[in-house]
Amino acid sequence: MTNKHVSGFVAIIGRPNVGKSTLINALMGEKIAIMSPKPQTTRHRIMGVLTKENYQIIFVDTPGLHKGKDLLNKTIDKVAVSAISDVDLILYVVDRKKDDAQDHVINYFKQANSKVVLVINKIDTLPSKTAIDEIIVSYLDSYPFLAVIPISAKEHTYLNKIEEIIVPLLDEGPRFFPEEMKTDQSEEKLMSELIREKILYHTEQEVPHAVAVVIESLEENQELNTLDVSALIVVERTTQKQILIGKGGEKMKKIGMEARKEINHLLHTKIHLTLWVKVKKDWRNRPSDLKSLGYGDDV
Numbered sequence: 001m002t003n004k005h006v007s008g009f010v011a012i013i014g015r016p017n018v019g020k021s022t023l024i025n026a027l028m029g030e031k032i033a034i035m036s037p038k039p040q041t042t043r044h045r046i047m048g049v050l051t052k053e054n055y056q057i058i059f060v061d062t063p064g065l066h067k068g069k070d071l072l073n074k075t076i077d078k079v080a081v082s083a084i085s086d087v088d089l090i091l092y093v094v095d096r097k098k099d100d101a102q103d104h105v106i107n108y109f110k111q112a113n114s115k116v117v118l119v120i121n122k123i124d125t126l127p128s129k130t131a132i133d134e135i136i137v138s139y140l141d142s143y144p145f146l147a148v149i150p151i152s153a154k155e156h157t158y159l160n161k162i163e164e165i166i167v168p169l170l171d172e173g174p175r176f177f178p179e180e181m182k183t184d185q186s187e188e189k190l191m192s193e194l195i196r197e198k199i200l201y202h203t204e205q206e207v208p209h210a211v212a213v214v215i216e217s218l219e220e221n222q223e224l225n226t227l228d229v230s231a232l233i234v235v236e237r238t239t240q241k242q243i244l245i246g247k248g249g250e251k252m253k254k255i256g257m258e259a260r261k262e263i264n265h266l267l268h269t270k271i272h273l274t275l276w277v278k279v280k281k282d283w284r285n286r287p288s289d290l291k292s293l294g295y296g297d298d299v
C-alpha cells in the first residue's frame, strides 16, 4: 500500500484568553503568534504550516470570539467567524466548564455544520482527573464533537494527541505550501506584534486594548551591521500616551528593551529599535484608521 498524503486547514477557535495562540506556538515548536494574560491579544488570522512526510496541516490561529462593542472588536470578531466557514476542521479550545458565553461560539459551528474537535486546555491548573471530566461532560450535549482532547498548551502535555487525532480526520490532498514555509506572517508584522505583546504585559485596564503598532521604517545600517527599526505606537488618548511612556520614559524603555531582545532572536540580527507614540483619537472606531493600522484586510 502506498502512503497517501493528506492535508487541510485547521482553525483554532475559542473565547478570548483560553490559550489559542499558546497552542499554535506549541504545535509549531516556535513563536509565530504573540501571547499574553490579557484577553483580546490576537487581532489577526495567523497561519502556522506544519509539514511532515505524509501530511501538511495548516493551523489557523484566530482572535478570541466575543461580542465587542467598538468597530475594531467587531472587525476582529469577523476574522474568527470567517475562519470557521473557511476551514476543514476546527479545534475548539476551552479552559473551563461550559457557560452561556460559549453558545455564541457553538452557534457558529452549528451554522457552518463544522467538523469540531473539543480541546480542554490548561489541565495543569486543574486539581484532578474528575475536574477534567466535569468540564468535558458540561460540553457533550452542546455539539457532536468528533473527539475530546485534554491538554496543557503551556506545559506541552498531550500535544502529540492532537496530531494523532486530526490527521485521520483530514482528506487526501496536496502540499499547499512549500516545506520551508512556517507562517504567512511577514517579519515586519511579527515585529510589530512582538512590540504590542510587550505593551500588553506592561500596561493595565484600557491601555492594552487602545494600542496599535506599525513598523514605519526598516533600514540596514552597514556601518554598525545592524537593522534600524522605527515603530509607531498609536493610542487613543493623551493620558494613555503618558502611561505608556511612564515616569522619565522608564516604561517605554523597558518595553523597547524587551521587544528588541525578542526581535534580535527572531531575525538573528542585531537591531536598533526606535519607538514613537502618537495619539489618534478614537482610532478603534474609524474605518480609515483601522485600515491604515492594518486591521480588517484579512476578513
Ligand SMILES: Nc1nc2c(ncn2[C@@H]2O[C@H](COP(=O)(O)OP(=O)(O)OP(=O)(O)O)[C@@H](O)[C@H]2O)c(=O)[nH]1
Pocket: 014, 015, 016, 017, 018, 019, 020, 021, 022, 023, 034, 035, 036, 037, 038, 039, 040, 041, 042, 043, 062, 063, 064, 065, 121, 122, 123, 124, 125, 151, 152, 153, 154, 155
Ligand atoms: N496554566 C496555563 N496557562 C495557559 C495555558 N495555555 C495558555 N495559558 C495562558 O493563558 C493566557 C492566554 O494565552 P493566549 O495564548 O494569549 O490566549 P488566546 O486564546 O490566544 O487569547 P486571545 O488572543 O486574546 O483570544 C496566557 O497568560 C498564557 O500563558 C496552559 O495550558 N496552562
Ligand SMILES: [Mg+2]
Pocket: 020, 021, 022, 033, 034, 035, 041, 042, 062, 063, 064
Ligand atoms: Mg491569541
